Amino acid sequence: MLQYVKNLGSLLKDISRRFPQAPGFIKGSEQFSWSQINARVDAMAHALRAQGVGKGDRILIHSTNNIQLFESAWVAFRLGAIWVPTNFRITEPEIGYLAKSSRASVLIYDQGFACHADAARNASDTLQHIIALNDPRDGELDYENLLNQYRVYGVFDDVEVMYEDPLWFFYTSGTTGYPKAGVLSHGQMAFVINNHLADLMPGIDHRSSSLVVAPLSHGAGIHALVNTAKGAASILPVSQKLDCEEIWSLVEKYNIDNMFTVPTIVKMLTEHPAVDRYDHRSLKYVIYAGAPMYRADQKHALNKLGKVLVQYYGLGEVTGNITVLPADCHEPDDANNHKAGTCGFPRTGMEVAILDDTGKRLQALETGEICVRGPAVFMGYDNNPEANEKAFKFGWFHTGDIGHVDEDGYLYITGRQSDMYISGGSNVYPREIEEILLTHVAISEVAVLGVPDEKWGEIGVAVVVSKPEASVNEQDISAFITGKLARYKHPAKYYFWPELPKSGYGKIVKKDIKARLQAN
Structure with a gap:
C-alpha cells in the first residue's frame, strides 16, 4: 500500500504558481501576495535547514497574529518538522510547560515576549535555537535577517512525508488541566481541508476573502490553511483585542465572505451597534465552533446577518470534523426550526x-x-x-x-462528562439549565456548575452576567425558570458577576469559575 502523501506545505506553492500576484495576507498597511509569501517560506525553510532543523523537529512559536506566524506553519510543513504554535496570551510558566512537553528544538518569539522566551529556555533541555521576530538578544537569531540571507537559495524542495507523519502539535486548550499535544498528520490534514471545503464553505475560491478574528495558533489556523488551499486571502484586524467597529469595517472594505470564530464573539459582534453601520451582505459563511451557541444568541445573529451561520462541532483531536449544521439549517423562527438545539449531522x-x-x-x-x-x-x-x-x-x-x-x-x-453533577442521585447537565436561563431578557451570559453539598452530594450554582443597563435578581430568575425546569435542576445559589473568565479562544472556563467560588 502506498504510504507517501503530498507534503501539505505544497498547497501554498501550488497557489503561488496559479495566483502569484493575488493578495494572500493583509493586515493594516501590510499586504503580501501569494508569490511573496511563498518566497519568504522557501527562504526560511532553507535558513532553518542550515541550522540543522529537519524532519520530526518541533518548532515552537509564540506570537501574536502576523505574517511570520502565518508563514511559520508552511515552513514547518515543508521541512517535515512539527509546528507548535502557542496562544500568545498564555503565561510564562505555561510556555515553559509547552517547551518542555513538546521537546521543541526551535523557539520563535514575537516582540514583547522576551520573558516568555527565557521561561521556555529555562524549562527545556532540548531548545537549540531561539529566533526573535524583533530585537534579538545575545545568542539569538534575527528572523528577518535569516530570511533575507537565504533568499538567494531559491525554491525549497519539500521533504517527502507519509500519511501519519506529524505536522502540527495541536494543544488542547487546557480548560480542565494541563494541555495535551494532539498529533495532526499530513494525510489527516489533507482530508480535513477537503472536508472543510465541502461541508463548511462550498464554492469559495481565489476571489474569496476570509476575516481572521481569533488566534492563528488554534482553530483559526486550520481555517487559514483551508482558505490558502483555494487562494482566498486572509484579512487580519490590526487591534489585538476585539474591536467590533474595525471588524465590521473590514467586512465591508474587503467584501469578506467567510470567517471563523466562537459563539461568544458572534454574540459580541452582532450586539454591537457597528453591525448596522457597515455593509455585510458579502458574508456567506460565518462559521462558529468551540462551544454550542445558545439559542437566544443564535436567533439574534440570524436576524442581524441573515442565514449565513454555519456551526461545526469537533474537538481539536478531530480537527473540528464531527458534525456540521449548514446555513440552510439555521432558522431564526422557532416555529420553523424543528431541529432546535442540534449541532448538526455527521x-x-x-x-x-x-x-x-x-x-x-x-x-x-x-x-x-x-x-x-x-x-x-x-x-x-x-x-x-x-x-x-x-x-x-x-x-x-x-x-x-x-x-x-x-x-x-x-x-x-x-x-x-466533567460538567455533569449528581444532585440527590439525579444526573444534572448544566447545558440544559443554561439554555433556559439565557432566554431571560436581562441575562447576557451564564455558567452553571455543581459544587459539593453535605445534604445532596452536589448542588447547582449559577453565575450570571446581566445585560448592560439591565438588572436581575435571584427571585426574578427563580420565578422565571419555575415550570420550565424540573425542580431538582434549579440552581440552589446564584452569583452575579460583571463578566465570566474566558480562555484565549473565547471559551468560558468553568474551572476558573469554580476556583474563584471556592476561594470566596
Whole structure:
C-alpha cells in the first residue's frame, strides 16, 4: 500500500504558481501576495535547514497574529518538522510547560515576549535555537535577517512525508488541566481541508476573502490553511483585542465572505451597534465552533446577518470534523426550526455514535458519550499513553461529551462528562439549565456548575452576567425558570458577576469559575 502523501506545505506553492500576484495576507498597511509569501517560506525553510532543523523537529512559536506566524506553519510543513504554535496570551510558566512537553528544538518569539522566551529556555533541555521576530538578544537569531540571507537559495524542495507523519502539535486548550499535544498528520490534514471545503464553505475560491478574528495558533489556523488551499486571502484586524467597529469595517472594505470564530464573539459582534453601520451582505459563511451557541444568541445573529451561520462541532483531536449544521439549517423562527438545539449531522466521511460505558452503541434519543471515527481523527496524544488509552476504546475516539442523536441522525450535545453533577442521585447537565436561563431578557451570559453539598452530594450554582443597563435578581430568575425546569435542576445559589473568565479562544472556563467560588 502506498504510504507517501503530498507534503501539505505544497498547497501554498501550488497557489503561488496559479495566483502569484493575488493578495494572500493583509493586515493594516501590510499586504503580501501569494508569490511573496511563498518566497519568504522557501527562504526560511532553507535558513532553518542550515541550522540543522529537519524532519520530526518541533518548532515552537509564540506570537501574536502576523505574517511570520502565518508563514511559520508552511515552513514547518515543508521541512517535515512539527509546528507548535502557542496562544500568545498564555503565561510564562505555561510556555515553559509547552517547551518542555513538546521537546521543541526551535523557539520563535514575537516582540514583547522576551520573558516568555527565557521561561521556555529555562524549562527545556532540548531548545537549540531561539529566533526573535524583533530585537534579538545575545545568542539569538534575527528572523528577518535569516530570511533575507537565504533568499538567494531559491525554491525549497519539500521533504517527502507519509500519511501519519506529524505536522502540527495541536494543544488542547487546557480548560480542565494541563494541555495535551494532539498529533495532526499530513494525510489527516489533507482530508480535513477537503472536508472543510465541502461541508463548511462550498464554492469559495481565489476571489474569496476570509476575516481572521481569533488566534492563528488554534482553530483559526486550520481555517487559514483551508482558505490558502483555494487562494482566498486572509484579512487580519490590526487591534489585538476585539474591536467590533474595525471588524465590521473590514467586512465591508474587503467584501469578506467567510470567517471563523466562537459563539461568544458572534454574540459580541452582532450586539454591537457597528453591525448596522457597515455593509455585510458579502458574508456567506460565518462559521462558529468551540462551544454550542445558545439559542437566544443564535436567533439574534440570524436576524442581524441573515442565514449565513454555519456551526461545526469537533474537538481539536478531530480537527473540528464531527458534525456540521449548514446555513440552510439555521432558522431564526422557532416555529420553523424543528431541529432546535442540534449541532448538526455527521461530516462527510465521518461516523458518529453514542456509546454507553461498556462500549454498546445506543439507540436514537438515548443519552451517552459522543464518539467518532474516520479520517479526521488525529494520530493520538504525543508521549501520553495514559491519555491515549482513555481516548481510544472500543474502536472509537471518545470525546468526553454527552449527548444523543435523533431518528434523523442529528446530534444534540447535553454537556461535558466533567460538567455533569449528581444532585440527590439525579444526573444534572448544566447545558440544559443554561439554555433556559439565557432566554431571560436581562441575562447576557451564564455558567452553571455543581459544587459539593453535605445534604445532596452536589448542588447547582449559577453565575450570571446581566445585560448592560439591565438588572436581575435571584427571585426574578427563580420565578422565571419555575415550570420550565424540573425542580431538582434549579440552581440552589446564584452569583452575579460583571463578566465570566474566558480562555484565549473565547471559551468560558468553568474551572476558573469554580476556583474563584471556592476561594470566596
